[in-house]
Amino acid sequence: MTNEGRLPADHPPIAAAKTAVLLVNLGTPDAPEAGAVRRYLREFLSDERIVDLPRALWLPVLHGVILNVRPAATAKNYAKIWRGESNESPLRYYTRVQAEALAARLHGVDVRWAMRYGNPSVAAELNAMKEAGCERILVIPLYPQYSATTTASVTDAVFDAVKKMRWQPAIRTAPAFHDDPLYIEALAAVTRRHLAAQSFTPERIVISFHGLPQRYFDLGDPYHCHCAKTARLLREKMGWTEEFAPMAFQSKFGREKWLEPATDATIEKLAGEGVRKLAVIMPGFVADCIETLEEIDIAGRESFMEAGGEAFTAIPCLNDAPETITLLEMLARRETAGWL
Numbered sequence: 001m002t003n004e005g006r007l008p009a010d011h012p013p014i015a016a017a018k019t020a021v022l023l024v025n026l027g028t029p030d031a032p033e034a035g036a037v038r039r040y041l042r043e044f045l046s047d048e049r050i051v052d053l054p055r056a057l058w059l060p061v062l063h064g065v066i067l068n069v070r071p072a073a074t075a076k077n078y079a080k081i082w083r084g085e086s087n088e089s090p091l092r093y094y095t096r097v098q099a100e101a102l103a104a105r106l107h108g109v110d111v112r113w114a115m116r117y118g119n120p121s122v123a124a125e126l127n128a129m130k131e132a133g134c135e136r137i138l139v140i141p142l143y144p145q146y147s148a149t150t151t152a153s154v155t156d157a158v159f160d161a162v163k164k165m166r167w168q169p170a171i172r173t174a175p176a177f178h179d180d181p182l183y184i185e186a187l188a189a190v191t192r193r194h195l196a197a198q199s200f201t202p203e204r205i206v207i208s209f210h211g212l213p214q215r216y217f218d219l220g221d222p223y224h225c226h227c228a229k230t231a232r233l234l235r236e237k238m239g240w241t242e243e244f245a246p247m248a249f250q251s252k253f254g255r256e257k258w259l260e261p262a263t264d265a266t267i268e269k270l271a272g273e274g275v276r277k278l279a280v281i282m283p284g285f286v287a288d289c290i291e292t293l294e295e296i297d298i299a300g301r302e303s304f305m306e307a308g309g310e311a312f313t314a315i316p317c318l319n320d321a322p323e324t325i326t327l328l329e330m331l332a333r334r335e336t337a338g339w340l
Helices: 034-046 055-081 090-105 122-131 151-162 181-196 214-218 223-238 263-272 295-306 322-335
Strands: 018-028 110-118 134-141 170-173 204-210 247-250 277-281 311-314
Touching: 018 034, 018 090, 018 122, 018 151, 034 055, 034 110, 090 110, 090 322, 110 122, 110 151, 122 134, 122 151, 134 151, 134 322, 151 170, 181 223, 181 277, 181 322, 204 223, 204 263, 214 223, 223 247, 247 263, 263 277, 263 295, 277 295, 295 311
Parallel strands: 018 110, 018 134, 134 170, 204 247, 204 277, 277 311
Antiparallel strands: none
C-alpha cells in the first residue's frame, strides 16, 4: 500500500504510514554447532548490560578462555533440544509462532519478531519496518520481570538502531508485565493443563527464575522484587503455600555471588528431605529455551532422580498457549493506545 492517491503528481511513491509491533526475545545461535554458538556468545557476553566488568579485565577472559572453551559444550546442549523439523531452536520457534499468532489478531498492524542477540537482529527488523512505512513502532521485550540485563538491553539495541536513521519512527517500549492478571492467569492455565496430564501429583513445585548477580540487585535492579511478586501472585492463584512452592534462581555463571537460593541446590535439598515427586515451573521465560529444556528438564531431572527422586516434570513455558496470545494482544493494544 502506498500514498499515491494523496500525493502530488510529481511526488515519488512512498509507503502508507503504518503501526507496527516488534516482539524481542533474548537470542539464539543459528545452529547447534560450535561456530554458531561462538558467534552468539561473543555478541551476548560482550554486552556491558550482561557483564559490566571493566573491559580491560573482561574481554581477555572472554576471547582468551570462554569463547575457546564453552561453545563446543554449549552446542552439544543445544543439539539435545534443537527442533529438527524446522531447524531452529525452541526459543526461535516459539517467538516466531507468537508473532504470527499476534499478527492474526492485530489486523492492519505490521507484527514482527527479533532477537536481542543473533538473528533476526533488532536493527534489521526495525530497518525493515521503517522501509515498509511503519512510522509508529511498539517494542515488546518478552521479559515479564524487568532487569537491566534484559529489558534495558533491548531498549539499548532499539535506540542504537534508531539513532542511525535520518527519519526516525515514533517508538514506544512496553513495560514489565510481571504482575499483570492476564500473565498470571496464563501461567496458571498452562500449569493446570500440564499437571492434569501427569501420572503423579507433585509434592513440591519449585518456582525457578533466571539468576542475577547479587551485586546488580544491590545497585537497584528491581528484578528480584518482580520475581518475588510473580511467585506470590502465582501461589495465590494456584492455592500454593510458600513451603509447597519455594522460589529459586538458576543459570549461575562466574564466581561472584548470585541471587539465592540456587535452583540446582534447591532440587537436591528437597530430594534429601524426602521429596520424591517434584515439578519445576519457570515463569521468567515466555518461551521454552536451553535454560528450561536442557538445564531443568534434562539436567535438573537427572540431578533429582540421582538424589533419590521418583518422578519429575518441568512445566512448559507460556509458548504458544492461547492464553499467551491473549496476553500479548492485550499488551499490544494497551501500549498502542491512540495509535490503533
